Amino acid sequence: MVAVFAKRMDQSDYHRGCSLLSTVFQSSVGRRNGIVLVAINPYRECDIYGENIFNLYRNANVRQLDPHVYGVAEEAFAYLTRHDRNQSIIISGESGAGKTVSAKYVMQYLAEACSVSLKERHCDKDVEKRVLASNPVTEAFGNAKTVRNDNSSRFGKFIKLLFSSQYSMCGATMETYLLEKSSTIYIADAPNNFRYLSKGKCLEVADVDDSLKFVETLKALRLNDDLLRQIFTILSAILHFGNVNFSSSSSDSCDISMGSDHFPIFCSLLEIDLTSLRHVLLHKTLRAGGEILNRHLDSVQAINGRDSLAKLIYSLVFSWLIDMINKCLHKNSGASNELESNLKFIGVLDIYGFEMFDKNSFEQLCINYANEMLQQQYNQHVFKLEQAEYIKEGIKWSFINFCDNQPCLDLFENRLGILDLLAQECKLSKASDVNFWSNMSSRTNDTCSKSAYFHLPRINIAPGQFIVRHFAGDVVYDVDGFIEKNVDSVNVDQVEVLRNSLFKQSLHELRRTLNATTPHYIRCIKPNDKKLPFNFCVLRTVEQLRACGVLETIRISASGFPSSGKYEFGHTKIFFRTGQVALLETARTEKLRKSAITVQKTVRGFLARKRYLRIISAVSTIQVFGKAWLCYRFDS
Incomplete structure (x- = not known):
């Protein structure tokens, strides 16, 4: 997702929330609501992620700037360095709302921001290159084109960006959740196989050509040609295996159709004994007491076995690829397993969005269950x-x-x-x-x-x-x-x-991890269901804002305290209205700036006076010796 952002939402009146959203969002693509950034997918590339934008947000008070994905990343990094506490950036929204692209820009910003010296900058650039290179690879093997999204994540990932004691990036780890293995074998009303199929151009997305980037990033992850050849050999074998058909030889048995070479090619590519695999596909082994019985399978059972084997092979390839990426992200990081637990991290969660299709099956149940758990974590932190x-x-x-x-x-x-x-x-x-x-x-x-x-x-x-x-x-x-x-x-x-x-x-473990961090939220919103650029549907947007709890968050932020004051004393804490901490932070920054100037001018004045006195002393010494030499010369 690429977005343009407008002014803060938390200063608006809740009772005018819906009308405010419907009017303001028509001219912008995002809002800031307290700890939540609301970002809208414009369905078009926008030039708002350049170096000049990065420099604008780096080391800035982001609450005084227009809300931006970079602002969330900068705030998380500032909290990490200021409080030495793990941070998390939770990116959520419906399928097609722009979560994956937002996560990519967050990681890109953090990789740049943690550089503190030229030497560390070189190291960070290497880590950044490997972290960002993992995106096109995981997208190719774990994303699919769906009805609502041309590049839908069919798995969830939680990336921990690891930071040293000097807060330079020293590595990363990636955890994945629920790869939708059925995308290996099923083709529904719309093409929804994994994107590795599109490398053959049987599925294309307008104005998108990432084939060259895909190959380049594979090499950036240091996967040599032999490994790449093995990967594509296995993928080719899966494609051939999906074309293996079965014909019924009787009411309770079947055989492999011999009208094509797909089955022999599959066995040849994976170096599997053809006769042994044929027996496994056509029979089921039963154990009764001490006896082993082989029962024939009908064509439906054989097809289910074929599909299950294809899904297993693909999931193993995906798991192996994630392991290779993690090894690459750890390489040269200097972070052993023992030391890793002592490192601070910023976690970036990019997980599949809420899904609702004409026909919703087991995959949608799992995906929506995961989203329910994330919504509960949001409710726990923001409301409860x-x-x-x-x-x-x-x-x-x-x-x-x-x-x-x-x-x-x-x-x-x-x-x-x-x-x-x-x-x-x-x-x-x-x-x-x-x-x-x-x-x-x-x-x-x-x-x-x-x-x-x-x-x-x-x-x-x-x-x-x-x-x-x-x-x-x-x-x-x-x-x-x-x-x-x-x-x-x-x-x-x-x-x-x-x-x-x-x-x-793993979902419960993920929730425990998130609860132990300071969370920052990015709520991605789809402006319309037709994927039209800058086409805004007010009702559709408000529906998503209400569903993900943003409107209630606005109400808390806008309500503040019942008094008209800017702060309130508690028993042990002082509570400020929304925006007051940013003003205090601005005042603190200005005070530090003036103090730094005072220290600088005092030290510079001291050094200048000291240098001046040395010069005066040197001049006096030179004059003494010069005059003495002249007197000696004239006397002689």
Whole structure:
């Protein structure tokens, strides 16, 4: 996302919020709301990220400048150096709102800002080059073109930029979440395979050509030609494997169609024994007592096995690539695992946005669940902790109601909730999507049936649909394919279903990490659903602002304290109205500037006087010896 930013939002009246947004946003593409930057995707390249803009925000009081992604990055870096506390920049929004591009510019700014000397600047440039080079690579392997977004992230990533004690960047780490493996095999109404397919130009985006950048960044990550050849060999094999078809030989068995060379080519590329793989694809091994039985698979089961194997191979390639990137980002950083825990970091979270399509499946459920958890973290920091602090300190405060999404998270996580029921169903030998749906919709299930966030469509033509009331709106999910997508049949005996999955655990670990940092928020907004440049839909924008809690945040910022004063004394703290700290910071900066000038002129005056006295002394000495020499000469 590239954006132009306007004046601060937190000084406006909440009751005129919607009309203010609808008028101001038509002439700009962003606002500042307290700790939240609201950025709108203009769907067009804008020249607002050059060196002159960087210099404008570097070491500046960003609250006195126009809100900008650089301003958020500068504020995070200033907090890091001033308070020596880990920071996080949480970038959220719907799919296609511009989160990934915003994250790229944040990292670019931080890599430049941490330079403090020419030597360190050279080192930082090397780290910056590797950090930024990871973006096109991860986008190529983890992004896809969807209905709403030409470059949609089908995975989440949390990048920790590591800083030394002198606050120069010395490395980075990348953690990824929930790669949407189904994009390896499925093509829906719109092309949504991973972008590595577009390298062959079968899928193109207007005015975008990143093929050269992709190859250059692979080399910047120090992946040699042999490794690149191996990667593309595996990708080519997956493409061939997807074209392998099965024909039914009887009602309960099938065989590989022999009309093409895709299967032999796949085996040749991966150096797999053709006969052994053919047996694995067409049979299922059963263990009964001490006996091992081979059962024939029908064509549908064989296709599911083929797709599961393709997804597994692709996910392994992606995981290996992330490991290689992390090794490259650590290389020459001088940060061992033991020392890394002592390093401070600024985390940049770029995670898939809230999704709602005509047909929403297992992937959308996981993505929206992750967004619910991030929204809860936002609510906790902005609303719950803030207002609890006012009450604790005895500040007179009218409690502001906000949309707490904890009940929605309970619907997912509690016993007999959505994830628990899905876990139980996946453990059954004859698991089915219909049974999973029946268990959710049963009136005996209090977790779902009595939740205000779960209900069934009023007109239900066929079993299989349910509605979850998310913070961003109601989403209708279709359970068709839930079991298959949650349990890759290639490893069904050892599957870790979602209830106890690494995905859920990693999300909770991510939330703990974010809670231990000072957060900064960037809320990315889509101005329209047609991806038209500078085309603004007021209702669509206000809907997103309300869903992500920005309007409630405006209300807290605008309300301040009930008194008309600029500050309020608590029991142990002084609370300032929004904007007052920035004024104090400006006064402090001005005082430091004047003090620095006073110190400089005093020292310079002292040095000048000392130099002057040395010169006078030297001149006197020269005069004495000169006069003595002249007297000696005349006398002689």
